[in-house]
Amino acid sequence: xxxxxxxxxxxxxxxxxxxxxxxxxxxxxxxxxxxxxxxxxxxxxxxxxxxxxxxxxxxxxxxxxxxxxxxxxxxxxxxxxxxxxxxxxxxxxxxxxxxxxxxxxxxxxxxxxxxxxxxxxxxxxxxxxxxxxxxxxxxxxxxxxxxxxxxxxxxxxxxxxxxxxxxxxxxxxxxxxxxxxxxxxxxxxxxxxxxxxxxxxxxxxxxxxxxxxxxxxxxxxxxxxxxxxxxxxxxxxxxxxxxxxxxxxxxxxxxxxxxxxxxxxxxxxxxxxxxxxxxxxxxxxxxxxxxxxxxxxxxxxxxxxx
Numbered sequence: 001x002x003x004x005x006x007x008x009x010x011x012x013x014x015x016x017x018x019x020x021x022x023x024x025x026x027x028x029x030x031x032x033x034x035x036x037x038x039x040x041x042x043x044x045x046x047x048x049x050x051x052x053x054x055x056x057x058x059x060x061x062x063x064x065x066x067x068x069x070x071x072x073x074x075x076x077x078x079x080x081x082x083x084x085x086x087x088x089x090x091x092x093x094x095x096x097x098x099x100x101x102x103x104x105x106x107x108x109x110x111x112x113x114x115x116x117x118x119x120x121x122x123x124x125x126x127x128x129x130x131x132x133x134x135x136x137x138x139x140x141x142x143x144x145x146x147x148x149x150x151x152x153x154x155x156x157x158x159x160x161x162x163x164x165x166x167x168x169x170x171x172x173x174x175x176x177x178x179x180x181x182x183x184x185x186x187x188x189x190x191x192x193x194x195x196x197x198x199x200x201x202x203x204x205x206x207x208x209x210x211x212x213x214x215x216x217x218x219x220x221x222x223x224x225x226x227x228x229x230x231x232x233x234x235x236x237x238x239x240x241x242x243x244x245x246x247x248x249x250x251x252x253x254x255x256x257x258x259x260x261x262x263x264x265x266x267x268x269x270x271x272x273x274x275x276x277x278x279x280x281x282x283x284x285x286x287x288x289x290x291x292x293x294x295x296x297x298x299x300x301x302x303x304x305x306x
Contacts (some may be wrong), residue, residue, distance in 0.1 A: 045128035046171070047178045048073055050159055052122050056081065058115035066109040073127035074135065075103040077111070078185075080149045082119030083256075085112040091211050093143060094256055100185065101143045102135070116263065116303055122149075122156050126178060134179070138186035146188040155181045202227050202238045205246070213253040214277035220246055254278070255291045262296055263303040269296050 055062060077084075078100040086093045086101055087110035095101055103109050105127070113119040135141060146152075159181060162174050205223035223246055224234035235246070242249050254276040261272045273284035288296050 043128050043171075043175075044130040045134065045175050045179055046126060047159060047163060047174050048125040048127060050122070050124040050156060050163070052120070052153065052156060053113075054120045055113055055115040056118040056120055060115040062111070062113040062119070064109050064111040068106045068108040071103065071107060071109050072105050073125050074105060074131055075109055076124045076126070076140070076185075077101050077103075078122040078146070078149060078152060080120040080122065080153065082113070082117040082121075084117075084119055084121065085260075086110070093210060094253070095143065098146050098149065099143060100146060102140050104135075104141070114263075122152065124156075124159075124178075124181075128175075134182060138182055139189060140182065140186060144189050146185075148188065152181065152185060152188075155184060201229060202234060202241055205234070205238065206242075206249075209246070209250050209253060213250050213257065214275060216277060216279075250277075251287055252291065255288055258284070258288060258296065259292070259299065259303070262300040272296070 053062065077086075077095070079095045079097055081097045083097065084095045086095055088103075088107070093101070113121065155177070159174065159177050162170060162177055165173075167173075202223075204226040208218075208223070208226060220235055221231045223238075224231040227234055229237070238246055238249070244252070257276045258272050261267055261275065265272075267275070269285070270281040273279075273281040276284075278284035278287070285296055288299070292299060294302070
């Protein structure tokens with residue numbers, strides 16, 4: 001794993017990586033004044049740590065498993081490329097390139113990124129007595145799709161630069177730049193408001209698809225009723241938000257889950273097919289090859305890490 005740029009706390013690591021795995025720190029600075037679990041309660045907004053992590057072209061695995069009682073601040077992750085797995089309240093969400101997720105204080109942080117997926121992601125830990133109102137006003141909660149990440153990457157590098165500075169009262173400049181970063185992030189939601197996940201009209205259906213993709217039996221009408229929409233209206237909004245149909249969206253979730261099992265488990269193909277929602281392994285293989293471009297057997301041969 002390459003940490004391109006990071007600002008972190010020296011007394012407690014931000015990630016729980018296996019120390020035997022490849023790790024190269026290109027640029028790193030530490031914030032030593034206060035522990036990760038909290039900040040000065042008199043401060044309106046404070047940056048506790050931030051960075052840009054790059055696993056592209058590596059075989060490394062990034063893991064973060066921080067219990068709720070050690071996470072007393074906000075943590076924001078923005079995925080630039082690749083994909084990553086985030087477990088929230090026992091439910092696994094697959095974050096895709098161009099999406100971000102916010103963890104709230106006292107919410108456990110369970111994250112996995114595999115180098116084979118070529119992930120590059122930004123992260124920030126922050127807190128302050130005004131943070132809650134800022135999060136609400138900017139509508140940062142949940143998972144969002146962004147219009148782009150290049151401007152945010154430049155702002156993150158500026159944050160790191162200011163955090164490394166030893167100028168007197170530099171924390172005020174960090175505070176203002178952090179607030180500007182969060183406002184800019186929120187603006188990418190507003191520009192792409194139809195693509196904001198978990199806050200739109202089709203959110204109940206999308207939540208159900210993400211957590212119950214392996215179950216059979218639901219049709220568009222069922223999903224439409226979840227969202228209190230007509231079937232035609234639901235289908236139109238869903239495609240506007242996701243760029244695809246509900247059927248293809250569920251298929252993609254199943255195939256993504258199958259790819260993970262193929263690469264990381266020794267389950268038989270028919271067992272994987274069943275676990276992701278296909279009763280017929282031959283139908284599963286046809287769908288998998290259509291979406292991925294290769295058969296499940298070949299995908300396992302090329303990506304297996306077991």
